Amino acid sequence: MESLQVSDYMNTHPVKLNIDMPVAQAVEVLLASGQSGGPVLDTKGRVVGFLSEQDCIAQMIASSYYREQICRVGEIMKTPVVSVKPYMSVIELAQLLLKEKPRVYPVVDDDGVLLGCINRTAVLRAIDVQLNDGYQRAG
Template identity: 70%
Template structure:
């Protein structure tokens, strides 16, 4: 049976956003990384927030309406961040994702420092791999 721990399926190179970064730069990073959101970290790489595409869209609409373009990540990020530990179960996280909104979870160590992230596609990949290995054993 395949391991189903977050550490085995998480991205170890997540997009990292900084508190004082302009939202326009954060949007570029999200687009370049093809991620729907990303953790906001402080200068020590500790997760202090999360910024989603939805947050950015809202801000960009307001900016275009009011013709103001200077907004910082800290002004619109969520400070209550749902995170997951690398030793957490993929199946438990999948159950949590059915109930809660986030599509991307920052993976943090026990002190809150960013190690990576995991998203719905990663979860599906892990479960699919487990199911395929089960099918092979049954044949």
């Protein structure tokens, strides 16, 4: 199987959230994008956290129960963030997906600056394309 790199299959236009953003606004961004979560960035574009739909649901339930509306992304984001490099092998990432919980991984450069995101679907697609190419060449 030829080398598949994360950079070839990552989403280069992921949702970008910030620490001070209200969770309600982050939910709107996630819903509008159709993405299940997104990296939280500092002012230099470095990934400092990750916010998932699950994190938002938990907060929205608490907000409705306590009638509190103002919660910031920084208060509920997950840290530390498991991120990957663009030059990482998709097969290596697939093996990581078998062990780790995140469904979406921020793709960062060597300085931690966000380049994109890759999810399980993209990993499956990459492996499927590679396998189909291999079958066509063998046949």
